[in-house]
Amino acid sequence: MSAFCDVYVDIAVEATDRSYTYALPENINISVGTRVLVPFGNRQVEGIVMALKDEAGIDIKKVKSIIRPLEPYPILLPHIIELAKEIAAKSHSPLSQVLRLMAPAQIRKGRIKPKKLKAARILLQGEDFFKAREQQSRAPQRELLMDLLSDGEAHLIKDLKMLVANPMPGLKKLEEMGIVQVFEQEVYRNPLPYTVEKTEDPVLTPRQEEALSEIVPALKSGKGAFLLHGVTGSGKTEVYIRAVKYALKLNKTAIVLVPEIVLTPQIVSWFMSRFGDVAAVLHSGLSAGERYDEWRRLRLGDAKVAIGARSAVFAPLNNLGVIIVDEEHEQTYISESKPNYDAREVALSRAEREGAVLLLASATPSIVSFAKARRGDYMLLEMPDRVNLRPLPKVHIVDMRDELRLGNTGMFSNLLIEKLDSCIQNGKQAMLFVNRRGYAPSVVCRKCGERLHCKQCDVALTYHSMDRKMHCHYCGFEEPFPKVCPSCGSKYLKTCGAGTQKVEEEIHRLFPNVKTVRLDIDTTRGKDGHRKQLNLFRSGEARIMIGTQMIAKGLDFPQVTLVGAVLADLSLNLPDYRSSERTFQLLTQVAGRAGRGEDPGEVVIQTYKPEHYAIQAAKSQDFRSFFDKEFNRRKRDLYPPFTLIVRILCTADTQQKAREISGNMFARFREELKKRPLWQKRVLFYREDDAPIKRIQGKYRAQLFIKAVDHSDTKSMIGFLNALAQEEQPDGSTELEINPATLF
Ligand code: ADP
Ligand code: ZN
């Protein structure tokens, strides 16, 4: 047994980002990955045992001993620790900070304890049992209790209560007689508020068979990475389910990542209905206790399938067979706060490390993933048809400029109104996609042209009709709708544009008898917010669903035959090189909600830019042609995946200060670059300027922005920039971002 160990203390700052040597008390057996309590300075802190060793390597007199282990088992498995080290190195983050990702906070802080309930168990068997039972013949309740317990299993008292009124006195008596044992049994908290019925496997479609015929051998050999490109409604979920089933049959485990659990309740309930107790969900919507128990069920091997958002990629599973990433194009897979990581990359690394298969899937794969598949990093699997050869929806593009010319100044084109009308007449359902929540995205003074701005941020305030207030969607600031223009005092303030609330109001005006549901952050707060809204629509009571991009993800409502995108262009105008990609994905995904049942679907996309290639590709739902155009554009204009975008975001209380910091970063980088011919070859350009949004929450933002070729030569450059960004700023702060998910 080793006498010493290396411990990483749970203090996530650069200064303590190394391991410390502690002595192991003689009588306890501790393995790598165990959480321990250790003396640190003059306090006690939690830490993780990272390695065991025979020699202290430092003066023994200085070595303190660990106080005690916090759990009887290691909470981090060895391969997870390796993964953490890799992420720390890649994201330039302290390892102790990365280790925090690997176990839920509830575990780390030790606030939650296992839940225990009273249970009873029989102690006798065979002849002894029957003899003892005979003794109770005058006490029918005790006799009954013995019968109920006769299977030898532990039974919760609360379950026994359903069959026997007030069982405790009887059990106590039996315990005194040495027949029964009453004890505290640990139970897991159940995060699902509803019970799901078990359902049977459907017969696979030929396309699903084909995809699985590639995946199954890979599961057996423990090697393989796939990109499944399957059109909306092609039945990708069933492929996931079968792949997971197969992994379980091989006695392996599985991780299923979804973009955001609350937005994808269907996939969770489908998994639950097919896997029951073997599946566990991990997400932030769970209570602390539920999260703790779901995590422990996985760690202790009671659950073998982890379903969750991004961080479930770290699920504590042994013997991993497959990691599935649903809707792999979603931005939510990139963690934007430190430590930054891309769950897809982590999944690939973890799969390779542990002999598991990676399955990325989407109807609209990201440009980067599809490019990798073309290059051969992933094997491409395609499902070009919908289940039962149902047709893809027919997409109409409406040029809103023509509508204006025809004198229609409303937010709906004549075509969309016509289609909505007949959809409702036919007893079907419709979905309307609106890119903004609230009532009106901006309010403008008709006299002086002033747009109402947030006092804290450089963004327009959104008018919400529910509370008649102006809201900032960046900082949460709100104020009453002003009576007069704050700049010129004029009374003529006008709302511009349409958010979900306004669209809903307009629908009520046009179709006064039709019940609607609205799905946006404002209507779905609370634990069950989403489920309530979705159930209202699923039951058929509500006929039109109005929602933000929330409704684009994975929803499967067979009665929906019409989808309208009220204004497709908003996402095209974002200052980001991915705006075309995002627009195409969003439109294709929302369009994909139509015609998933018996009746074919139709889609109306309203736009001011009908000729744009993202809109055109969404019309034909032709991913390949979009990919080719976008890939060539990025190659030509030097954008990722061909290049690396790095920025140091500088924030401060005044604009002058923010610009001063970014100016300083710029100058330091320029000086260093002069000395580094290898970097010079790779840097395409760099500049210093204000960030696209100049101020958020009262902080001014400026940036050093660099575009470079992604090459091993640039590694040292990122190291330099990271060190630069780590420097203390007396009155501001800096942050390094590498290919960030958003560039505002
Ligand atoms: P995708 O995720 O590819 O958009 P889904 O997995 O939501 O598609 O499947 C679309 C619909 O087809 C769902 O209602 C699903 O239950 C159904 N489905 C999937 N596979 C089959 C099958 N083999 N037989 C019958 N129905 C299926
Ligand atoms: Zn004004």
Ligand code: ZN
């Ligand atoms: Zn604000």
